Amino acid sequence: MKRPGPLLTLLAGLVLGLSLLTLDATTGPKAPTSPYRDRSPSPAPVRSTVSSAAPAPAPAATPSRAPDGDYAGRTDDDTAAVAVSVRDGRAIAYFCDGRTRESWLKGEVAGDGALRLTGRDGAKLTGMLGDGTRIEGTVRVGGTPRAFTADRARKPSGLWRATATVRSATIDGGWIVLRDGSQVGVLTRDGEPSPAPRIDPRTGAVTVDGQHLTARPATP
Template identity: 40%
Template sequence: MTRSAPILTLLMGMVTTVALAVLSIAMAPAPRPVADGTTTAATREDPAAGGRTPAPQAPAEEPSEIPAAKADYAGRVQGSRGLFAISVRGDKAIAYFCDGKTEAWFQGTASDGELLLEGFGGAGVVAEVAGFKVTGEVQIGAQRWEFTAPTVRRPSGLYRATALVRGAKLVAGWIYLPDGRRVGAVTLDGNLITAEVPEPGEPTVIKGKRIDPQDVDEFIGAL
């Protein structure tokens, strides 16, 4: 045997060791991107658990409980065929109850999630904002009903219109729910008249006059 044989054997062993190390690195799982742009370790094998163990994830954020300074709510009234809509704009609030035959407008204040509104003839609303809904009680005359109204987005919600028709004052109110249910009432000099409920926010013709519904922001201070 020549002197070079041990040296060659040693070199071959070193080459094999380096090759195995490179192969081990290449087979290691790569980090995975997550939603916030950082990376997290890939799912790893957990022999004790007998399977794969997912990497820990951040808990989901809880919805805010802080009442919105600008929000619209609408829903059904328990024990009644009517709908109820209420809108908050800063420290002001406006509401409307309607079942097609009986209607009432309310206005009042919003403070720290508490809503206090008054209508004509002693009518009133007491309600509280909790998360993404308003719960409370509406009173009209001797009748009282409880209601729950979740937040809604346009075109759902509350609309109002006023006009002069042959010298008489016309006032119309409409409520639209996301499921398609709608209700409205029109009075002429305080007397209820028959009129169709238009599409949300769309103009209509009543007594031969074009009537343009107004969004809450346009009439909240006009009652």
């Protein structure tokens, strides 16, 4: 048997070498991969702009109050007079017909100017102090209700009162001095009413049964 010749051996080596080159080309080393490839950047943290602290409570509203002042006027039927004095959210009022009927009333004034005053024997006065220039309302003293309007008073107009003991009698007098200077008042002696004598509106001086008294502005 003959051994393969040198030419055959060389050919076989050449084929083997080409095979190795081809294999090396297809399976060669891969390019190094960046450690940052295919990694999406992490989003920056979002800082909340909403404070976690509880909101401060709103300051309490200061309650409104009706303006202080004095008011005087007449009933719509012109049979009596009404005066009201307002101080620090409280009010007193006086109703009188200048003869024998009178009543003192008192109560509070709401922040919106509403008045609800009461007196003896079921006397009542309701009204509204609107813009501070007048009071409009209704007063009831021992009979049917009477509507009235009382305008802002300027001294010496307004509400006056005098109390004293004269000749062992208890004297209680009330006067309403109107803007035109006219006066309406009732004087009681031991609870018996009668028309009141005139006062001097500049000083409040008045003479009762020969004794000199001083009436003073009436306030709550």
